[in-house]
Amino acid sequence: MQDILLALSASLTLVATGTAQTIASETEWALLEQELATVQDLSGEPEGAVRIWGYLRTSYGHSDELIPDPGPGSLSGWLVDNLRLNVSGQTAGFEYRITGEAQSGRMTLEDAWASFALGPEITATLGRFKQPFLRSGTVEARDLLLIQRTRNGLFASVRDQGFMVNGDHGRFHWAAALQNGADGALDEWRTNLSMNLNLVGEAELPWEGAWKAGPGTRASLGLAVSDDSATSASGRVWAWSAYLVQGRFSLQAEWLHWGAGFNEATSPANPFFQQQVGATTPWSVTASYMLVPEKYELAMRFDNYDDEKAVVGFDRETFTVGVNRYIAGHDIKWQLNYIDASNSGDDAGTPSDGPHTKVIALGLTLSF
Numbered sequence: 001m002q003d004i005l006l007a008l009s010a011s012l013t014l015v016a017t018g019t020a021q022t023i024a025s026e027t028e029w030a031l032l033e034q035e036l037a038t039v040q041d042l043s044g045e046p047e048g049a050v051r052i053w054g055y056l057r058t059s060y061g062h063s064d065e066l067i068p069d070p071g072p073g074s075l076s077g078w079l080v081d082n083l084r085l086n087v088s089g090q091t092a093g094f095e096y097r098i099t100g101e102a103q104s105g106r107m108t109l110e111d112a113w114a115s116f117a118l119g120p121e122i123t124a125t126l127g128r129f130k131q132p133f134l135r136s137g138t139v140e141a142r143d144l145l146l147i148q149r150t151r152n153g154l155f156a157s158v159r160d161q162g163f164m165v166n167g168d169h170g171r172f173h174w175a176a177a178l179q180n181g182a183d184g185a186l187d188e189w190r191t192n193l194s195m196n197l198n199l200v201g202e203a204e205l206p207w208e209g210a211w212k213a214g215p216g217t218r219a220s221l222g223l224a225v226s227d228d229s230a231t232s233a234s235g236r237v238w239a240w241s242a243y244l245v246q247g248r249f250s251l252q253a254e255w256l257h258w259g260a261g262f263n264e265a266t267s268p269a270n271p272f273f274q275q276q277v278g279a280t281t282p283w284s285v286t287a288s289y290m291l292v293p294e295k296y297e298l299a300m301r302f303d304n305y306d307d308e309k310a311v312v313g314f315d316r317e318t319f320t321v322g323v324n325r326y327i328a329g330h331d332i333k334w335q336l337n338y339i340d341a342s343n344s345g346d347d348a349g350t351p352s353d354g355p356h357t358k359v360i361a362l363g364l365t366l367s368f
Contacts, residue, residue, distance in 0.1 A: 048090035055142040055331070057081040059363035075359065082141045084110075093117070110159055118165070125164040130157065131192045132164060132175035133224045134239050135204065136254060136284075143207035143330045145250075145299045146322050147337050147363040150284040152239070152256050152303075155277060156226075160190065171198040181228045182235075194224035204243050207330050209288045209297055210250040218245045235261035248290035255283040276314070280306045297324040315344045331367035336360075 063075035080103050088097040099111035113127030130138050136153030149157060162179030173196045181190035196204075200219040205212070222241040229235065236259045244251040263278030283306070288299040301320045308315035322337035339359045 050087065050089045052085075052087055053368065054083075054085040055365060055367040056083050057141060057147075057363065057365050059147055059335075059361050061359045061361040063357065063359045065357050075357070081147070081363070084141065086111075121169055122165060122167045125166070128159055128161045129164060129177075130159050131179060131190065131226060132166065132177050132194045133158075133192050133226050133237075134194075134254060134256075135222065135241055135243065136208075136252070136286075139206070139208055142365050142367060145208035145286060145288055145297075145324070146301055146320055147335050147361055148320070148339075150254065150286065150301065150303055151305065151318070152254055152282055152284060156239075162190075164192075172196070173198075173203070188229040190226065190228040192224070192226045194222065196220055196222040205245060208250070208252065208286070209299065209324070210245050210248055210290050211294060211297060211324075211326060211329060213245045213247065213250070213290075215247055217247075219243065235259055237262070248293065250286075250288045252286045253284070255281070257281045276307055282306045291323075294329070295326055297326070298322075299324065317342055317344075328367075330365065333365050335363040335365070337363070 058078065058080050060078050061076060065075050083102040085100045085102070085107075086097060087099075089095075094114050094116050096114045097111050099109070100107045101110045102108075109128065111127075111129055113125050113129045115123050115125040118124050132138065134153055134156035136150045137156030137158070139149075139153075148154070160179035160181070162177055164175060164177035166175035167173070175192070175194050177190075177192040179190045179192070181188050198204075198218070198220045201217045204218060204220055220243045222239070222243070224239040224241075225236065226239075227236040237256055239254060239256045241254045242252070258277045258280050260279040263276060282304055284301060284303045286299070286301040288297050290297050299320075299322045301318075303318040303320075305314070305316040305318075318339065318341045320337055320339045322335055325334040327333060337360070339357075339361065341357045341359075
């Protein structure tokens with residue numbers, strides 16, 4: 001407000017005292033800019049502006065299936081997938097982000113980190129952040145191509161306290177992190193290492209799909225490993241990924257190998273509790289095509305759990321097809337998804353655990 005009043009005052013003075021001139025001289029404008037800078041210094045504002053932003057992701061899912069136990073119940077209903085509030089900015093050479101998630105009805109802390117440069121190509125991060133492991137797990141929730149992440153991306157979307165160093169060297173990018181792990185702040189750590197190589201074109205887009213991809217080609221390969229000694233001696237997972245965007249078309253593939261130790265999680269707070277991912281090699285392929293540039297995008301995904309040998313009576317996979325209508329890119333969009341989850345290894349014959357569970361979902365993302 002002080003800036004506006006000062007600018008108006010200076011402009012009126014120039015008009016009143018310089019009636020013979022219609023345009024202020026360069027000297028007068030220089031003096032005005034100097035005065036505005038002085039007001040800015042006296043206002044006590046920080047070096048970098050604080051940005052407060054967030055987004056809402058909500059969806060409705062419909063299914064004719066019933067939940068048998070406890071039940072009967074319906075699989076249809078409304079969900080608040082995310083209600084995210086972020087505070088981020090830069091000050092004194094540091095970058096920071098604090099994130100809260102109110103999806104459950106209570107605000108919980110998601111991110112709380114600060115980063116700083118260790119050199120022209122290396123950055124260090126301290127605090128609570130996502131493990132640098134798999135692209136489908138680190139993409140911002142509002143920037144997803146389909147309403148849900150890949151199954152592997154969901155398990156890899158883990159936040160924890162720790163220290164991370166990452167570097168960008170031309171076409172080669174890497175990140176290494178040391179985090180508390182499944183046992184919290186006890187004696188065992190989770191270690192993460194990821195590497196990514198741009199084969200063609202620029203770096204990967206910060207969102208999924210081909211929205212705003214431009215006419216060129218982007219292609220990259222990734223390799224990552226994560227080891228959590230608190231899980232067990234075999235609590236290690238490897239990941240390989242491939243990424244391609246060419247004009248209106250996008251393709252993303254990932255293949256993981258989970259150590260048997262992930263089946264030994266005993267705490268409900270552990271994201272791998274009763275998920276039976278141990279000793280499996282699941283994979284997924286996601287593809288999309290911009291039907292109308294920057295407006296409509298068709299997307300498809302196939303998730304294979306590779307759990308027919310790990311769990312008796314299981315052989316699960318999920319097929320998803322969807323259409324996105326972009327109002328303001330990924331900031332504001334509608335998503336219509338059809339999900340077919342099958343378990344061909346299950347012969348229980350119950351409705352929810354039968355060969356197929358089909359869901360139609362309509363989602364809205366609204367950023368602010």
